[in-house]
Amino acid sequence: MxxxxxxxxxxxxxxxxxxxxxxxxxxxxxDSAEDAAAIVTKIQEAHNLExxxxxxxxxxxxxxxxxxxxxxxxxxxKRAMWADMFTGRLRSExxxxxxxxxxxxxxxxxxxxxxxxxxxxxxxxxxxxxRELLVSPAGFSLQSLRFHNNGLGPGxxxxxxxxxxxxxxxxxEAGAEFAPKSVxxxxxxxxxxxxxxLANAYKTIGSLxxxxxxxxxxxxxxxxxxxxxxxxxxxxxxxxxxxxxxTSEGGIAMSRVLPSLTKLHSINFDDCLIRSGGFMAMAExxxxxxxxxxxxxxxxxxxxxxxxxxxxxxxxxxxxVKWVNINGxxxxxxxxxxxxxxxxxxxLQSLSEDDEDDGESGSDGEDVDNDQGADSEGDxxxxxxxxSVSSVDTQLDxxxxxxxxxxxxxxxxxxxxxSGAKVCQLGRQQDVLRxxxxxxxxxxxxxxxxxxEACNVVRQGDAQAKAAESFVDCVLSASLSQSNVFADELVxxxxxxxxxxxxxxKIVPRLSDMRGLLQLLRHAVMQPYFPRPSASILAAFMTKPxxxxxxxxxxxxxxxxxxxxxM
Numbered sequence: 432m433x434x435x436x437x438x439x440x441x442x443x444x445x446x447x448x449x450x451x452x453x454x455x456x457x458x459x460x461x462d463s464a465e466d467a468a469a470i471v472t473k474i475q476e477a478h479n480l481e482x483x484x485x486x487x488x489x490x491x492x493x494x495x496x497x498x499x500x501x502x503x504x505x506x507x508x509k510r511a512m513w514a515d516m517f518t519g520r521l522r523s524e525x526x527x528x529x530x531x532x533x534x535x536x537x538x539x540x541x542x543x544x545x546x547x548x549x550x551x552x553x554x555x556x557x558x559x560x561x562r563e564l565l566v567s568p569a570g571f572s573l574q575s576l577r578f579h580n581n582g583l584g585p586g587x588x589x590x591x592x593x594x595x596x597x598x599x600x601x602x603x604e605a606g607a608e609f610a611p612k613s614v615x616x617x618x619x620x621x622x623x624x625x626x627x628x629l630a631n632a633y634k635t636i637g638s639l640x641x642x643x644x645x646x647x648x649x650x651x652x653x654x655x656x657x658x659x660x661x662x663x664x665x666x667x668x669x670x671x672x673x674x675x676x677x678t679s680e681g682g683i684a685m686s687r688v689l690p691s692l693t694k695l696h697s698i699n700f701d702d703c704l705i706r707s708g709g710f711m712a713m714a715e716x717x718x719x720x721x722x723x724x725x726x727x728x729x730x731x732x733x734x735x736x737x738x739x740x741x742x743x744x745x746x747x748x749x750x751x752v753k754w755v756n757i758n759g760x761x762x763x764x765x766x767x768x769x770x771x772x773x774x775x776x777x778x779l780q781s782l783s784e785d786d787e788d789d790g791e792s793g794s795d796g797e798d799v800d801n802d803q804g805a806d807s808e809g810d811x812x813x814x815x816x817x818x819s820v821s822s823v824d825t826q827l828d829x830x831x832x833x834x835x836x837x838x839x840x841x842x843x844x845x846x847x848x849x850s851g852a853k854v855c856q857l858g859r860q861q862d863v864l865r866x867x868x869x870x871x872x873x874x875x876x877x878x879x880x881x882x883x884e885a886c887n888v889v890r891q892g893d894a895q896a897k898a899a900e901s902f903v904d905c906v907l908s909a910s911l912s913q914s915n916v917f918a919d920e921l922v923x924x925x926x927x928x929x930x931x932x933x934x935x936x937k938i939v940p941r942l943s944d945m946r947g948l949l950q951l952l953r954h955a956v957m958q959p960y961f962p963r964p965s966a967s968i969l970a971a972f973m974t975k976p977x978x979x980x981x982x983x984x985x986x987x988x989x990x991x992x993x994x995x996x997x998m
Contacts, residue, residue: 533564588625626653654681682709710738736766858898
């Protein structure tokens, strides 16, 4: 162990750069005020100190109080990087250190932006010790919170949730805004209680862009609560919930919130026991939403081949998807072969650990609590992988695209908020659709949205193509019969809703399949209901340079133009 003199000499060689003092991984053992003297000097000499990194050292109470005294005079302080700084310390010491540091930041008048307390095994007592800091004006400005691997448990999750809610209320009362962007609470065994409490806080906050809560022994009730909270956080871009236990119930709940997360870039739901039912629900959600999705990881979820193919078909239509991992499921050799033909090799990760035994046993170790057992029975009816490739399309059609008869009132509701699956369902129920289409036929935006959803499924199989075309024929024939002016406005709105034409309203495009759009437009313009003047407008637009209409869709664009020129 280095002497105090050696430690101080090592610290004095460190330079403050751009407002950052980093003593990271110097293995300093700071027990007394004397041990911390060099750090105190560095802080005192720093002008506008913004960051102090103490990670990878071990800080005792007296040393912490000395450092805190200097930190209390740094009003510019923003980033507390205090991961892994209690190795070898008594658990009773840790809250005293955290309270000393927290009070120093409050006294300084600093506006904290980042608090990283990862890899400190302090449990509920530790988060209680930083509660005062979190709820103070110093905490109103927090953008990033990291509580990774702290042993919080359900009790610590509750304390953290209460602190976040109090901070939000205090900030609002002070005319400020508490709007953190990133929250990391991994490896804390929060279980359903802790996850549900935190979900309540997330729902109130509503500003999250990144949320990571992997390895927390969360089962379906906690996942459902988190899914509900995500609806209040529409700017979410990155979600990591791997190694929890969704079951199909949680997977379906999560799939229902995905359409509201239009900025979502990355999801990691590996090793979550989502199973086939959850996979199918997510496939439907992917097919009609998540336009900015780039990275999807759904490995080791006991999903069967049918649901795996459904997910692959949905993701291949996403223009920005660059990385897909669905390894370690129960697809079977025939389904693996089909998936590899659907998703390009530079996107699809290895399927080398696919388990052909599609038992969906559900015995997944200690993190699977009692509510998993109940779900196992419910999943028994899910399709297994004893299938041939020739039967896959039939099963996909049955599982992805509902066949139950809708009432006219239900159909009107669907038309006002359509999805790809519902479009196919209505396309097969022409009598009901004709009676319900009046709900949207006078609204160019609603008709354009419905058309875009039909485009997303038209290439998912012959049955889906036929249903999508029937749906479009019914809706457009009712809408385009009104006037040429309405028809021209509708064509423009379709281009807006599919992302080909910019809008002042900054609309997020509904389209996930550009080839589907071109094919369905070609079908529509060939029908008697499509007015020639509107075809001319569409032809003029399609001839203009547009990067979305280049590349592998060029052939479909040319076919559409051939039809338009012949009219």
